[in-house]
Amino acid sequence: MSESSNRPPVSLSPGQWSFTRWRTVGQLEALDVNHPLFRATVFLQGAHLTHFAPRDEADWLWLSETARLEPGRAIRGGVPVCWPWFGAPERNAPEVKRRIHASQAHGFARTALWKLEDVRESAHEVEISLSLDANEDFRDLWSGHALALMTFNFSVRGCQIALTTTNLSSEPLAFSQALHSYFPTADISRSRVLGLGQSNYIDTLQEWDYRSQDGPVYFDGEVDRIYESGEPLTIVTPRGSRKLRTVGSDSTVVWNPGPEKAARLSDFPDQAWKKMLCVETANAAGDYRVLNEGQSHTLGVLIGRG
Template identity: 80%
Template sequence: MSESSHRPSRALSPGQWSFTRWATIGHLEALVIQHPLFRATLFLQGAHLTHFAPSGESEWLWLSDTARFEPGRAIRGGIPVCWPWFGDPQRNPPEVRKRIHSDKAHGFARTALWKLEDVRENAHEIEISLSLDANEDFAEEWRGRALALLTFHFSVRGCQLALTTTNLSEEPLAFSQALHTYLPTPDITRTRVLGLGYSQYIDTLDNWEYKPQEGPVYFDGETDRIYESGEPLKIVTPGGSRRLTPVGSDSTVVWNPGPEKARALSDFPDSAWKTMLCVETANAAGDYRVLNNGQSHTLGVLIGRK
């Protein structure tokens, strides 16, 4: 996490929190943050951040108008956590794929119930940590034992996520993952992503062919690409711009469903593809990671101002 001279103080019980409150949204438990400088909403299911914005500003994250908040159902929008595998299990490298006993995309973390570990607050920032023990409870879906710790850091400057995976099994653990960030835009056709120029990407819509990227990424229909790059990015929209600074990542996924796929997606209005995009900080495709017993790896992203 980022260094700060205003280290949040540790809260021993919920009664001591000044800006963070429990809430039930739909059928799910959430932490709702109303800080003088910013606001955020974080669900225990999936460790899923759905809202963040400094005070007086519009939302920095995109959330579907038809998102549903139900046990066992992934929330459409915000920042879903894809872990301990990303995407279609069959499209993962063999070392990752051999551990997966499910045909579901994006792993089980985004619908699992995470445990609240810590809330730290002060007048300038808030830090919240959630954990998921991937133990025998998930044996029907995945073979492994690991601990995921996801720490959120909120301030007026932006929000930072740090997902640390620790291998608790005796054998090496191969996994893929992503912080599946949904971002808003007034017009996807006038939106571009800077920072991926001159890198290669896998075009999953064209038989997973490798292609070169020249200049900014523009959108003119369905887009689903895995870039071989972990460089800082700038997302430019008619409504403004954001910077995404990754940590522990050498792959970036850029996604927009386009009009046809949008009509087939659950909890997604037909025209919503025009007002969103996903730029995902990842360890995907050839960028999967392997940990020996006791080793850890942190995947993170800082979403900040231009």
């Protein structure tokens, strides 16, 4: 999946960073990347990417105008990290569900404070790595011990995101997850997702029935589907297109809240559903993963030009 140049980014300490700076945004700490070729913003809370764009281009990601940057509150937009479970706890496989002691959807990683591991920079790329040790501190929410490592690689060609989970416990660990990527569009009614034709999917809005996709995915009101596919995809909007290439995924979530749910969502303007869509790289539904002691699994996506 990597599209690295011949000279890999060099690991640097804060005093040596050329393009990366600490910045407080709202009430949260972020790493701001201002490279001659591109820009990006990554928050320590949630290891959350909220902005990426090559120089002089519009943001490749969608961020709500009313997103609240506060401790303990998930950021609406960008790429939230759903981990170590995806969706409502009760909708997960029994092996995943039995570890969850909370009612909240999408796990705790997106509101947890991650640790900065490394910043690597070169003339062509910037790579940022953050980690979350899910240990006894989270026992009220979840039973398990795992290390999550999030790595972002930015270049003028695109944005590569990789989430690696390592089981640090002595017993098998089952988990589900997603990179909940939000993308902008000028008009949701003129947007579509290519590459899921002939895939089966779970329609969560129709009593979780299984259905089959015929042709591109279009948006006409609320859409919330879990596709049994990890194939390369293309998002086509009036603004242009983006290609998604994944690793470690055999499920893709496509979501748009539509007008009625948008009115109920927090930190989401009532009309914003017309200007965004989510295509999420996932291990969801039957695609949950199990790791034995010491094993690792990487879920990743490369967001590139269409």
